Amino acid sequence: MASGHSVTIESDAGKTAGFLDSAYEEAGASIAKDAAGTVQGADIVFKVRGPEEGEIATLPDGAALIALMEPFAMDPKVIAGLNAKKIAALSMEFTPRITRAQSMDALSSQSNLSGYRAVIEGAQIYGRAMPMMMTAAGTVAPAKVFVMGAGVAGLQAIATARRLGGVVTATDVRPAAKEQVASLGAKFIAVEDDEFKAAETAGGYAKQMSAEYQAKQAELTASHIAKQDIVVTTALIPGRAAPVLITEEMVKSMKPGSVIVDMAVAQGGNCPLSAPDEIVDVGGVKVAGFSNLPARLPADSSSLYSKNLLAFLPLVTAEDSSLNLDTDDEVVTAMLLTRGGETVNERIQS
Amino acid sequence: MASGHSVTIESDAGKTAGFLDSAYEEAGASIAKDAAGTVQGADIVFKVRGPEEGEIATLPDGAALIALMEPFAMDPKVIAGLNAKKIAALSMEFTPRITRAQSMDALSSQSNLSGYRAVIEGAQIYGRAMPMMMTAAGTVAPAKVFVMGAGVAGLQAIATARRLGGVVTATDVRPAAKEQVASLGAKFIAVEDDEFKAAETAGGYAKQMSAEYQAKQAELTASHIAKQDIVVTTALIPGRAAPVLITEEMVKSMKPGSVIVDMAVAQGGNCPLSAPDEIVDVGGVKVAGFSNLPARLPADSSSLYSKNLLAFLPLVTAEDSSLNLDTDDEVVTAMLLTRGGETVNERIQS
Numbered sequence: 001m002a003s004g005h006s007v008t009i010e011s012d013a014g015k016t017a018g019f020l021d022s023a024y025e026e027a028g029a030s031i032a033k034d035a036a037g038t039v040q041g042a043d044i045v046f047k048v049r050g051p052e053e054g055e056i057a058t059l060p061d062g063a064a065l066i067a068l069m070e071p072f073a074m075d076p077k078v079i080a081g082l083n084a085k086k087i088a089a090l091s092m093e094f095t096p097r098i099t100r101a102q103s104m105d106a107l108s109s110q111s112n113l114s115g116y117r118a119v120i121e122g123a124q125i126y127g128r129a130m131p132m133m134m135t136a137a138g139t140v141a142p143a144k145v146f147v148m149g150a151g152v153a154g155l156q157a158i159a160t161a162r163r164l165g166g167v168v169t170a171t172d173v174r175p176a177a178k179e180q181v182a183s184l185g186a187k188f189i190a191v192e193d194d195e196f197k198a199a200e201t202a203g204g205y206a207k208q209m210s211a212e213y214q215a216k217q218a219e220l221t222a223s224h225i226a227k228q229d230i231v232v233t234t235a236l237i238p239g240r241a242a243p244v245l246i247t248e249e250m251v252k253s254m255k256p257g258s259v260i261v262d263m264a265v266a267q268g269g270n271c272p273l274s275a276p277d278e279i280v281d282v283g284g285v286k287v288a289g290f291s292n293l294p295a296r297l298p299a300d301s302s303s304l305y306s307k308n309l310l311a312f313l314p315l316v317t318a319e320d321s322s323l324n325l326d327t328d329d330e331v332v333t334a335m336l337l338t339r340g341g342e343t344v345n346e347r348i349q350s
Numbered sequence: 351m352a353s354g355h356s357v358t359i360e361s362d363a364g365k366t367a368g369f370l371d372s373a374y375e376e377a378g379a380s381i382a383k384d385a386a387g388t389v390q391g392a393d394i395v396f397k398v399r400g401p402e403e404g405e406i407a408t409l410p411d412g413a414a415l416i417a418l419m420e421p422f423a424m425d426p427k428v429i430a431g432l433n434a435k436k437i438a439a440l441s442m443e444f445t446p447r448i449t450r451a452q453s454m455d456a457l458s459s460q461s462n463l464s465g466y467r468a469v470i471e472g473a474q475i476y477g478r479a480m481p482m483m484m485t486a487a488g489t490v491a492p493a494k495v496f497v498m499g500a501g502v503a504g505l506q507a508i509a510t511a512r513r514l515g516g517v518v519t520a521t522d523v524r525p526a527a528k529e530q531v532a533s534l535g536a537k538f539i540a541v542e543d544d545e546f547k548a549a550e551t552a553g554g555y556a557k558q559m560s561a562e563y564q565a566k567q568a569e570l571t572a573s574h575i576a577k578q579d580i581v582v583t584t585a586l587i588p589g590r591a592a593p594v595l596i597t598e599e600m601v602k603s604m605k606p607g608s609v610i611v612d613m614a615v616a617q618g619g620n621c622p623l624s625a626p627d628e629i630v631d632v633g634g635v636k637v638a639g640f641s642n643l644p645a646r647l648p649a650d651s652s653s654l655y656s657k658n659l660l661a662f663l664p665l666v667t668a669e670d671s672s673l674n675l676d677t678d679d680e681v682v683t684a685m686l687l688t689r690g691g692e693t694v695n696e697r698i699q700s
Contacts, residue, residue, distance in 0.1 A: 018607030102486035136452035137657040257368030307487040
């Protein structure tokens with residue numbers, strides 16, 4: 001390859017995304033017929049998900065493994081297995097939120113796509129058109145869309161709902177989000193007390209708010225939710241269960257035909273009635289949970305994820321293309337979970 | 351009711367659209383437990399679809415029946431049954447395309463919704479995002495969308511694909527469509543020869559083009575289609591099978607992951623590979639056929655259809671609200687299929 005590496009891909013790995021083996025071969029990669037053959041002799045193994053326990057035996061001793069490891073949900077047997085083989089496992093979820101690492105940030109690239117897709121799914125489930133339509137037979141009112149959580153996913157959900165002509169409101173626990181929401185043409189809905197003003201953390205993630213604040217916010221949003229046609233929830237707290245934003249009572253306050261898209265369903269959900277990859281009908285309100293929205297845009301999610309990996313590659317290789325973890329680099333140390341037989345990341349040691 | 355009529359609705363008729371029996375009762379309607387009870391004693395029967403043969407016995411003698419009768423596909427036994435009961439059957443599909451009848455035009459109101467929905471379905475099937483996205487990990491290219499046929503459905507498909515950020519082109523056999531397509535921000539693709547220029551008919555529908563023109567147009571569109579990500583076909587010819595616009599060869603020229611939405615599948619399809627309510631995978635190209643797109647927006651399609659019917663009501667009732675077909679009115683005569691035991695519409699007599 002142009003960067004001096006030799007690359008092996010598992011056969012049909014890109015098929016779902018529309019990338020055929022022949023395309024990889026044309027780009028200079030070798031095709032292996034199975035996962036074990038793909039990783040054989042590799043210095044660096046890139047994966048989407050972390051390994052299953054049974055896969056670890058096939059990894060070469062001392063290799064680097066770079067993947068979305070789901071670091072807060074790792075099986076201790078997998079960690080032990082990685083350490084037994086002295087694997088240097090790097091978790092893409094731990095890419096620090098610093099400017100230099102933006103191009104490597106897979107959570108951002110995938111959240112962006114997820115936010116778009118959540119609104120497309122919502123529009124598909126919703127039994128009306130999203131935009132206002134002025135027709136000879138009368139006017140179709142625009143959909144009222146409420147986006148809860150205005151991080152990367154929420155902002156893209158807002159932008160997409162606005163594109164489709166929805167009347168969009170949004171909420172977030174971070175005051176900085178108010179300006180971002182407004183810049184996309186949506187109205188911000190939040191209890192703006194002192195705690196709210198103090199809540200923005202340096203890392204850009206939301207910290208968990210107090211029970212008191214959550215109660216006040218729930219009261220404000222409850223009356224707002226009752227009037228919405230589509231609600232998209234995006235609230236995640238790293239390493240914890242997703243916060244409940246929409247109670248059963250709030251769901252039941254909505255009009256029949258309304259739609260809730262719970263983007264946090266894989267982390268327990270922002271709505272207790274959502275279920276992974278199901279559309280639950282609650283008195284005519286459709287509660288939809290998608291556990292893996294990027295997989296519903298396989299071509300783009302694969303492309304952006306591979307660009308994230310490619311941007312990260314120089315931090316784990318020397319100029320002669322050999323494996324060389326730069327453990328002085330704060331990006332590498334933030335992402336490194338295990339190395340030389342030891343668990344080296346305090347975020348998963350506890 | 352405000353207009354002096356008494357109205358009976360079949361129980362749960364609006365359930366799919368999110369309209370409950372209680373809402374109809376609050377509006378002053380009676381609820382009947384089945385179809386036979388609903389039409390009992392009625393002067394005027396409004397339906398969505400024309401009757402099955404077995405339903406005709408329940409209709410009161412001499413009543414007016416107003417529905418989307420599918421006049422070109424009617425079972426002769428149904429026509430005979432309607433005549434035996436001296437039913438005045440009026441076909442909403444035959445609403446003339448004149449200004450005064452626009453508010454009654456159900457084909458237009460439903461085509462508009464279908465055009466929107468076709469693009470939402472296309473976006474859902476497409477494994478990439480529609481808009482250009484400039485992200486830290488790189489730029490996602492916008493989807494190239496080609497809309498074939500720029501009638502009411504095609505224009506709304508163009509508008510929706512543009513809303514979603516697609517790069518949109520469109521084609522039509524009518525030269526007037528070129529300006530309409532451009533006004534929505536899409537580029538017009540057509541062989542603009544003399545036949546094309548002569549093809550616009552007074553009624554606003556497309557007449558069937560010559561085989562020679564179709565061959566030239568197919569050649570131009572074939573090279574264009576090969577480069578598209580999403581193609582939406584909307585070409586219908588009243589009373590005939592839909593024209594083939596996308597051959598098997600053209601489908602196979604498209605990139606894996608591309609999507610075709612065939613809106614004409616219920617009339618035989620604009621693509622011979624499409625099948626009703628299926629997504630056919632042709633070497634990675636997804637060919638989707640939706641036989642009833644308005645049913646996928648049940649709330650809006652019901653609302654607009656009922657507004658179409660309401661606008662038509664004065665033409666079949668006297669001032670005292672009794673049944674009174676105004677057979678001097680060109681709208682009524684255009685729509686009337688059977689009356690007093692005779693088939694009176696020459697468009698279905700042949």
